[in-house]
Amino acid sequence: MTDSFRNNVINKLQNGDFDCTKEFTVSMFSGKHKLMILWILIQEGPQSFSYFMNNLKGISKKVLSNQLNELMDDHLIDKSEYMVGRVKHTQYSMSEIGNTLVPIINSLNAWGEMRLNSVDIEKKFNR
Template sequence: MSETLRDEIKEKILNGYYNCEKELTLSIFSGKWKIVILWHLGVEGPHRFSELQRLFPKISHKILTNQLRELMEDGIVHREVYPEIPPKVEYSMTELGMTLLPIVEMMYEWGKNRMNEIKQEMHISENDVNE
């Protein structure tokens, strides 16, 4: 992993900036879109850039490019260029990236459960107000 880890993260490790392993993990996940990118690539398989853009209509081309680039630099995502005309490029999870999938799926499940709880609480509150 260290061969493909972003220089910024390597430097923080060497300088003792990270006090624990959780900080390293969070630095890899940091970025508004990374977790959902990882979920789609891990669960659904490889995607082309345009497919990812359609999945996230609110993300700009630049941000998606940067998020994918950081994930590639960290060895989490692989970019495959096929020698075709027009060129075909796909993004997929690396073997290392797949080790993060259980964490991403647990976060997804937690979020889904919490969202349902909030919706239930809101429904109960609305009923209390309407009575």
């Protein structure tokens, strides 16, 4: 199930009633784990579903599946399937379009590091 913000943007796109690039952009990242999924793929390369399940704390299989499907629907990641013997494996990787986000996501991370270093953790979080 997608979130209501994303649904609203999709409905507007389908009705030809869409005119806000900011909403369109944010809709691709709405969802608790999407940026973390992209970060993992950027930093560690292609990964399996089970890798994400083991490394994204507190995510359910259903939510992970939905988040991956939405990222694929938006053409930000690709899914490939291959056989090893009789076992089918699935792997997710950054798409060509998704790779254009790498400098943006790296910049967000750098900003977050800078911001974290400027926040007085004691005063802010230990009240």
